[in-house]
Each structure stands twice: as C-alpha cells, then as structure tokens.
Amino acid sequence: MSAERSHAGRPRRSATLPTFPWDTLADVTTRARSHPDGIVDLSVGSPVDPVSPLIRSALAAASASPGYPTTAGTPALRAAAANALQRRFGITGLAEHAVLPAIGTKELIAWLPTLLGFGPDDLIVVPELAYPTYEVGALLAGARVVRADALTQLGPQRPALIYLNSPSNPTGRVLGVDHLRKVVAWARERDAIVASDECYLGLGWDAAPISVLHPDVCDGDHTGLLALHSLSKTSSLAGYRAGFAAGDPELIAELLAVRKHAGMMVPGPVQAAMVAALDDDDHEHKQRNRYARRRAALLPALTEAGFTIDHSEAGLYLWATRGEPCRDTMAWLADRGILVAPGEFYGPGGSHHVRIALTATDERIAAAVHRLTA
DSSP, rough: OOBEEEEETOOOOOGGGGOGGGGGOOHHHHHHHHHOOOEEESSSSOOOOOOOHHHHHHHHHHHOOOSSSOTOHHHHHOOOOHHHHHHOOOOSSGGGGEEEEESSSHHHHHHHHHHTTOTTEEEEOSSSSHHHEEEEEEHHHEEEEEESSSSSTTOOOOOOOEEEEETTTOOOOOOHHHHHHHHHHHHHHHHHHHEEEEETTTTTSOOOOTTTTSHHHHTTTTTEEEEEEETTTTTTTTOOOOOOEEEEHHHHHHHHHHHHTTOOOOOOHHHHHHHHHHHOOOHHHHHHHHHHHHHHHHHHHHHHOOEOOOHHHHEEEEEEEEOHHHHHHHHHHHHTTTOOOGGGGOOOGGGOEEEOOOOOOOOHHHHHHHHHHH
16 A cells, blocks of 8 residues: 555545654664663753643643533633733733634644635745744645745745744744834735744743734734744643634634634633633743753853854744754764754754754753763
8 A cells, every 4th residue: 555545545645744853863862862871852842840730720620621612712711811912922902802722832833724714726934944833734725835034035926824933943033023014014915814923922032022913013903913822831731732823803703613613622621721821920930930041051051062053042942053964963962862853854944953942851951061061
C-alpha cells in the first residue's frame, strides 16, 4: 500500500503535509540522552513549572461537570479574557462576545483557514521564519501559502489571510507599532484578515511587544483583526489546552457558528481554570520572572561558548547561531547533552540557526550553563 494512498486508493491527507518536525530528532535526542549527567531538553518549549494552586482549585471545583460545555465559552470566561487583555496589554473596546475560547491555540491556528472558508483560490501569508502550524493550517484548507515579512514582497497579490507573530516563535523578534499599523492598513485596503499570534505578548525582555488590537495600532477599530492568545506558557497550562481568539466581533461570530457544528468545545472545568488564570496576575508575574532568570543565565553562557544571539528581545526562545548548518550545531550541543530545535523547522532562512527554549527547570538550565562554559 502506497504511503500516499489509503487502502481505498484515495490520497492520504497526511501525504499533503510536511513531515512532523519533531519526528526527525530521534538520533540527536539519543545522542543527548547519553550524557552522563542526563539530557537538558531545550527543544520543544513545553512548560515544566507547577500549575498555580488557585488554578488547580478552580479546575477541581468545576470537576462535577456532567453536561456539555458551551462552544462560546461561559460569560465569566469571556469577561475574564476581555478584562485581562485590557489590564495586561492595554487593549480597549473589546466586547465579551468578541472573545472565543479554543482547545489550545495550536488547534485554532491549524483550523483557522478552514473555519473561515478559505480554499485553493485563496492566498495565506506566513512569516519567513514561522511556527510550522501556520503553513499546515493553510495546507489543510487547500490554500496557497507564501512566506513574506515585508508587504512589498507581495506585489499585486491580494491575500485572504495574513499571519503575524510578535514576539516571534522562533526568533523572539518584536514588530513595532509603525510596522503593525502599515500591515493593518494594507490588509484593510485589500479586504484581508490579519491574524496575530500573540502567545508570547507578556514576555518582553529588551523590547515592549504590542497587540494588533491595541488602539495605537488599530485606532480602536478591530475590523478584520484577530488576536490569538494562549495560557500555555504564561500560566503553565499547556496540558489544559487553554487558548482563545479575540477581535472583530463578526469574525468571532463566524468562527463560533462553524465551531458549534464541529463540536469544538473547551471542557467546562478547563474554562473555569482559565477564568482563575486570567483573573490573577500574580502567578503570571512569578512565571515571567522564572523565565527571565533562566534567560539571564543561559544567554551569556551561549555567547561565551561562541554563539551569536540574533533578535531574541522577547518571547520564550533564544535564536542562536555558530555560523554553520543548524544540524551541525545541534550535534555539537547534543555531545554536551543539550537538545535544541533546528532552525530549518521554521523556514529556509533558519538553516544556520537553532532555537533554544527557556522551558527547563532551574537545575537543568544550570546544568546547561555549566556544560557550555566548562
């Protein structure tokens, strides 16, 4: 049976998608695991820190939940999200019905083009160095994809959807207000939707990230704009699958109408946990401080070991290079028991970089620092 064909002779959907990136790391992972002091896994960016007790208590208190949850989210969740976006990021004028929970932001990104009805006649723009799921979502919808960081690269093309990601995964690059304003104005002239992945918005180090929904960017008009947010990193809730979209009420209503038919519902106890997380800023500040401490230890150690750190002014990763192919850099680090992600995962422009995550315990970060500087 062909890898491209099913038993009935139909094309396999998986054959239209790239190889799942992390499946290609088996050999280098084994190499890193062989280190006598164990592996330091800085590859995936999966949170390792404890979930705040107040969030766990909210989850437990809502666990007697025999009925179906609402796709739209509870009024309490929608209000908590709108209030948190205003309190934390200065986003004003966001109505509660302009918020929609998602089963993790990756799910939302992967299905967004399909949910919006895009297909072969539509063009979707993703950053030149980008989270792979932007492209995968376009491919699942059968849409065309182009990588571009500048509007001039698009020429006369009229895209249906433009993805932004600031702070960037993988580079940590922050897009300034003027750049964001130009993208919003350009997209509106062409009736394109702008979806801004803002999962790392609260993790600015050497720059101050700003939301596409901020009045300085959009003048308080959310038409054609979606901001995608996640509690995975800032609240260590990756295991809860807790994300949401906010922005243009008409776009949110359309997403809701389709998601109701598809059964895309965030479990009720998770919605209650999200409310607790969004209402409390203290645990978020503590988590941010953990990442800041790890960054402050790891960045100079990499520089001392001969790496150049590009961008990385915000977000959860260090975008590092030794001026060689990324797989060679990975092997060098794996010999020291450190596993990272190859930059080629994120686009051709990443072929000489690696992405190094800050999501490891303080003890493992200290081990990495020691191995890099010994």
